[in-house]
Amino acid sequence: MSNPSVSIALTGSGGAGVMTAGQMLLTAAARAGCYGLMSRSLGPQIRGGESAALLRLSTAPVDGPDDIFDLLLAFDWGNIDRFAAELPLNENSVVIYDPGQGPVPEVVREPGPRLVQVPLKEIAKGIPGGRENMVGLGLITTLIGLDAASLRQVIEERLGRKGAEAVDTSWQAVEAGAEAATVDGLPRLDQASPAAPGSRWQISGNDAVGLGALRGGVRFVAAYPITPATEILEWMAVNLPKVGGALVQCEDELASVCMALGGSYAGVPSMTATAGPGLALMTEAIGLGVASETPVVIANVMRGGPSTGIPTKSEQSDLNIACYGLHGDAPHIVTAPTSIADCVFTAQWTVYLAEALQCPAILLSDQAMGQAQAVIEKPAEVAFIGRRKVARPADLENYQRYRITADGISPVALPGMPGGQHTADGLEHAPSGTPSTQAAHHQEQLDKRRRKLDRFDYGDHWAIRAGDPEAELALITFGSLTGAARDAVTRCAEAGLPVRLIAPRLLLPVQVERLEAALAGATKLLIVEQNHEAQLRHLLAGHIRLPAVVDSLNRAGPLTIRPGEIVSALTTLAA
Amino acid sequence: MSAIDADTAAPVLKASDYKSDVKPVWCPGCGDFSVLSAITKALAELGIPPHEAVVASGIGCSSRIPAYTTVYGFHSVHGRALPVASGIKLARPELTVLAAGGDGDGFSIGGNHFIHACRRNVDMTYIVMDNAVYGMTKGQASPTTEPDWTASKLTPDGPGISAFQPLEMALSAGAQFIARGFTANPNTLAHLICQAIRHPGFSLVQVLSPCITYRPEQRAYKNRVHQHFGHPEPATDRREAFARLMDDDGFSLGVLYKGSQPVYQPAPAPSATPEEVAAQFAIC
Incomplete structure (x- = not known):
């Protein structure tokens, strides 16, 4: 079944309380037993300015946006032109707006939504201390059939410390909004039933990466x-x-990045987090991590690039720099979580890989995931914790830091271990660590650094797979688009078009054999990614045999690729 | 390493215990040999077991120094000795951490880290072998080169900009131990390094370390150096230290300043498991 859900956009200028209302709506929905996703679209202003809270609520788990918004609640029309393109509407959409805020802009009117006037500000004014965002909340929760007690609970939690009066005022505004809810025809969430306490989480992708890294054993972070x-x-x-x-x-x-390398050299699993411009600055030192075999995790949350680009909006355009940005032959690890929930797992796994392989690992998240909040099933606790192959007493006799081994992994001595003294070096070195310019040393160290990545067993975690594994039509995507791709595959299946979905978590080293096996028998492939240059397609084409027919659905940010577009592209490709 | 018997005194460590058998790339007569010798003497004097000390460095002639010792070392990338050293010390506060390198590495490409390492005041010692030239790339002007030095093909008319003043910068930025040494006498230099290591917080030792290949005129340093920054005792007041620096000719030797600002060391105290931390995300 495709996902029955309701998509709601709240827009308004600074001071309207859009983000607060969005947060409260998501939490209230979660309390009522729903799942949900809330992303945000912000302007460039440091404080205030126009903003939009973009929610999708459902009785089933939600990993990505829908095609259109069922409901747009506009507190005002401030700078709507700047982000109207991110709010797709159609003739089934309902736009609720305050007539006191001027006429409905053409860009909103054009798709033909139902237009409904509600004097939000005036209603709020009728309640001493009442706020329009609370009126809006009452309106929405009533329209979509969310349990009022859940909203009441959220308000009490949020405003309780301000006293009973503040709670009462807000509640009056909510009730006044509920009375104004006279529109019908919106999807409803009446059938939700509360989940078992503690079984669901509300978390952002960025917090989830932090938690995953912490679970993975990271205990030192150097930050900018x-x-x-x-x-x-x-x-x-x-x-x-x-x-x-x-x-x-x-x-x-x-x-x-260098401080993280220092912390890691000292034996403490270490990481940093950044975005494109910072990753560009870090690349030299990431190469040092490769050469000196020092594990480090760099969580890179992608935004519009190049250069300063569009810092507040999502794109998946750092794949190239993450994979190819290091000078020299520098094998390393690049991973990408496939959803907000998966940020926990993938971050933990990435720490594990970096530690086990004594190698830098770049985790590619993106703004759409990092700064969005989701209501998810509590992620399972997974067992692996970053463990380096630390030198044992036998290794410390005539210790060689970069000893040539069958699996390419050399036992590492940590400061404080007698007899393990060595110099970790970015200069090419002999197995002892002594700098060397000899061809043979360079060759054997390059071989070993490649071998350790190639021989490692990444298990089933290398990719998320869904749909029909035998389908002739294949779909590959990564990162936050995986949710939309899953929705698209489900819809195609319902329409009688089988599709196999592969979303690699492990982007580098490219899993050639596994990808080719996963694609075996597929005759057509669609590659979906959020960047202008089809970076994932080129990465794959450079490593694996692709099916005879390959097409790309790729677009630069910030306009996300929605499930309906993927369905259309798949349908066209199948024809 | 011999095992230490609890019933007997720890074996006495000698300077030679800290010298590896790797042959330095340095030119015969380079001042850096003397600095290597002084560091090994200082570690022996302080009785720090080789496995409990770490030297981090960047890139350049002098940055090769970790491999010439028997302590743990990290030879990193150009300009980044201080962040690497800071990470090591912050992650493992019980280790004795030194950072070492040259004037180009520390004051040019690594200049921003130098300022902020002084500010941050992590308990470690930074030894800068200052020869006012980029030696490894065959003799270009460095930040501490005189503006009228014309011997480099890269700046044939001289760099034309005033020389960087490491001690003024360190004092401004908040370093808590600031000293200048010279390579002529490794024992004196070792004593200075001992004091720097003992002093809590970020310590800078600028060592005038002649490059006899690209700056042969620096052989004359021995005739120019003199004891003290105008006073036999280090200043403990920044105003006084600045005043002494204003009268410094660049060849005063000894400890300029000793401060007592608190050391930066985040002190984590485990009080929760990761799963207890994760509970914050639960919807009840």
């Missing part, structure tokens, strides 16, 4: 703020000390 990755670092700053770790704010990204 950058949009849209900062929340990972902020979450870790608060939570890492609770488990005995530490976070340090650095002077720049050159320092943050």
Whole structure:
């Protein structure tokens, strides 16, 4: 079954309380037993300015946006032109707006939605201290059939410390909004039933990466703020000390990645988080991590690029730099979580890979996932914790840091271990670690650094797979688009078009054999990605035998690729 | 390493215990040999077991130094010795951490890290072998080169910009131990390095380390150096230290300043498991 859901956009200028209302709506829906996803679209202003809270609520898990918004609630029309393209509407959509805020802009009117006037501000004014966003909340929860008690609970939690009066005022505004809810025909969530306590989480992709890394054993973080990755670092700053770790704010990204390498060399699993411009600065030191075989995790939350690009909006255009950005022959790991929930798992797995393989690992999240909140099933606790192959006493006799081994992994001595002293080096080196310019040493060290990645068993975690594994039509995507791709595959199946979906979590090293096996028998392939240059397609084409017919559905950010577009592309390709 | 018997005194460590058998790439007569010797003497004097010390470096002639010791080392990338060293110390506070390198590495490409390492005041010692030239790339002007030095093909008319003042910068930025040494006498230099390591917080030792290949005129340093920054005792007041620096000719030797700002060391205290931390996301 495709996902029965309701998609709601709340828009307004700074001060309208759009984001607060969105958060409260998501939490209320979660309390009522629904799943949901809330992303946000913000303008460039530092504070205030126009914003949109974009929600999709459902009684089933939600990993991505729908095609259109069922409901647009506009508190005002401030700068609507800037993000109207991110709010697709059609003739089934309902637009509720405040007539006091001027006429409906053409860009909203044009798709032909039902237009409904509700004097939100005036209603709010009728309640001393009442706010329009609370009126809006009452309106929406009533229209979509959300349990009022859930909203009441959220309001009490949020405003309780301001006293009973504040709660009452807000509740009056909610009730006034509910009375104005006279539109019909919207999808409803009446059938939701509350989940068992503790069985569901509300979490952002960025927090989920932080938690996954913490679960994976990261205990040292070197930080430099950058949009849209900062929340990972902020979450870790608060939570890492609770488990005995530490976070340090650095002077720049050159320092943050090098400090993480230092912490890791000292034996503590370490990471940093950044976005495109910061990743570009870090690439030299990531190469040092490759050459010196020092594990480090770099969580990169992708935004519009190149250069400063569009810092607040999503894109998947750092795949090239993540895979190819290092100078020299520098095998390393690149992973990508496939949903907000999967950010927990993939971050933990990435720490595990970096530690096990003594190698830098770049985790590619994106703004659409990182700064969105989801209501999800509580992620399972998985067993693996980053474990380095640490030198044993036998290894420390005539210790060689970069000893040539069958699996390419050399036992590492950590500072404090007598007899393990060595110099970790970015210079090419002999097995002892002594710098060397000899061809034979260069060759054997390059071979070993490649071998350790190639021989490692990544297990079933290398990709998410869905749909019909025997289908002739294949679909490959990655990152936050996996949710839309899943929806598209489900819809195609319902329409009688089988599709196999492969969303690699492990992008580098490219899993040649596994990908070719997963594609065996497929005659046509669609590759879906959020960038202008079809970077994933080129990565795959450079490594694996692709089916005879390959097509791309790729687009730069910030307009996300929606399930309906993927269905259309698949249908066209199948014809 | 011999095992230490609890009933007997720890074996006395000698400077030679800290010297590896790797042959330095340095030119015969390079001042850096003396710095290597001084570091090994200092570690022996302090009795720090080789496996409990780490030297981190960047890139350049002097940055090769970790491999010439028997302590743990990290020879990183150009300009980044201080972040690497900071990460090591912050992750493992019980280790003795040194950062070492040259003037180009520390004050040019690594200049921003130098400022912020002084500010951050992590308990470690930074030894800069200052020869006012990029030696590894065959003799270009560095930040501490005189503006009228014309011997480089890259700046044939001289760099034309005033020389970087490491000690003024360190004092401004908040370093808590600031000293200048010279390579002529490794024992004196070792004593200075001992004091720097012992002093809590970020310590800078600028060592005048002649490059006899590209700056042969630096052989004359020995005639120019003199004891003290105008006073036998280090200043403990920044105003006084600045005043002494204003009268410095660049060849004063000894400890300029000792401060007592608190050391930066986040002190995590485990109080929760990851799953207890994760509970914050649960919807009840």
